[in-house]
Amino acid sequence: xxxxxxxxxxxxxxxRQSVAFWCNPISGHATLYWYQQILGQGPKLxxxxxxNGVVDDSQLPKDRFSAERLKGVDSTLKIQPAKLEDSAxxxxxxxxxxxxxxxxxxxxxxxxxxVL
Amino acid sequence: GEDVEQSLFLSVxxxxxxxxxxxxxxxxxxxxxxxxxxxGAGLQLLTYIFSNMDMKQDQRLTVLLNKKDKHLSLRIAxxxxxxxxxxxxxxxxxxxxxxxxxxxxxxxxxx
Numbered sequence: 001x002x003x004x005x006x007x008x009x010x011x012x013x014x015x016r017q018s019v020a021f022w023c024n025p026i027s028g029h030a031t032l033y034w035y036q037q038i039l040g041q042g043p044k045l046x047x048x049x050x051x052n053g054v055v056d057d058s059q060l061p062k063d064r065f066s067a068e069r070l071k072g073v074d075s076t077l078k079i080q081p082a083k084l085e086d087s088a089x090x091x092x093x094x095x096x097x098x099x100x101x102x103x104x105x106x107x108x109x110x111x112x113x114x115v116l
Numbered sequence: 117g118e119d120v121e122q123s124l125f126l127s128v129x130x131x132x133x134x135x136x137x138x139x140x141x142x143x144x145x146x147x148x149x150x151x152x153x154x155x156g157a158g159l160q161l162l163t164y165i166f167s168n169m170d171m172k173q174d175q176r177l178t179v180l181l182n183k184k185d186k187h188l189s190l191r192i193a194x195x196x197x198x199x200x201x202x203x204x205x206x207x208x209x210x211x212x213x214x215x216x217x218x219x220x221x222x223x224x225x226x227x
Contacts, residue, residue: 004158031213042120042204042217043159056214091158095213103213107158 002026004108006092012114018080021111025073025094031055033105034067034077035091043091049075050097079113087115118142120218122205127224134192136221138205141186145207148181149215150190153202162190162203192223200225 005024013019025032030051035043046065048056052072060067064083069075079086089112093105122138140148146167151159165172165179165188172179178191192199202220 040124040219042206042219044217045214048213056212093158104161105215107160109156109158 004092004094004106006090006108006111008111009109010112010114012116013082014116015084016081018078019082019113020076020078021090021092021113023075023077023092023108025075025092026106028096029094029106030072030097031095031103032069032075033093033095034075035093037089037091037110039088046077082113082115084115087113089113118145118207118216120205120207120216122203122218122221124219125222125224127226128195129226130195130197132195134190134195134199134223136190136192136203136205136223138188138190138218139186140188140205140207140216142207142209142216143186144209144211145186146209147207148179148188149204149206149208150177150179150188151204151206151217153204153220155201159204195223195225197225199223 032049034046037043046060047067049069052069067077089110091110092108095103095105119141128134149164150162152162153159176193180189202222204220205218206215208215
């Protein structure tokens with residue numbers, strides 16, 4: 001089966017510019033996650049969707065970050081305006097949406113964002 | 117809040133065993149995981165263990181859990197060059213689906 005797709009793979013922007021990332025989860029996966037992974041750190045959850053509804057966005061800096069999953073499939077994450085500290089890899093993951101370890105999260109390759 | 121700690125680097129000679137250690141703070145952790153991240157790739161789930169288990173073995177991988185000390189380890193037998201990666205310890209609980217990751221241990225294989 002096809003894995004989680006993300007684009008672009010790399011993006012370089014200047015601070016105060018806007019950027020958007022796209023994620024296509026595994027077909028049939030109800031839950032979609034966006035993580036931020038700063039260099040030398042583990043992934044940190046930004047937002048979690050169940051179908052097209054937000055389950056958890058407590059760690060999302062809502063003054064500049066936004067995300068949507070309008071039809072319950074693809075998702076976009078936007079940063080506007082970007083700051084230097086937003087430089088990171090943005091990982092998208094998806095899962096079937098069941099509780100427990102069988103709710104394995106499958107990760108995409110990530111988008112590496114560099115803010116100059 | 118919940119926290120997961122692990123050492124940042126480990127160097128091992130090819131053919132030897134690698135042991136990566138992790139400690140966590142959440143006493144209500146239900147599931148503990150080991151993920152592998154190769155350069156330029158996303159995270160891949162290697163193995164997981166329920167909190168009511170002490171040990172789990174899967175081919176070259178052995179996971180040991182000391183729930184009393186909140187200590188988790190991953191042993192990779194006969195370490196190969198393809199095992200070179202960053203290994204993340206992670207935990208979750210029954211309250212929600214949130215997975216808390218450690219900072220990762222970079223495993224370097226010496227020839």
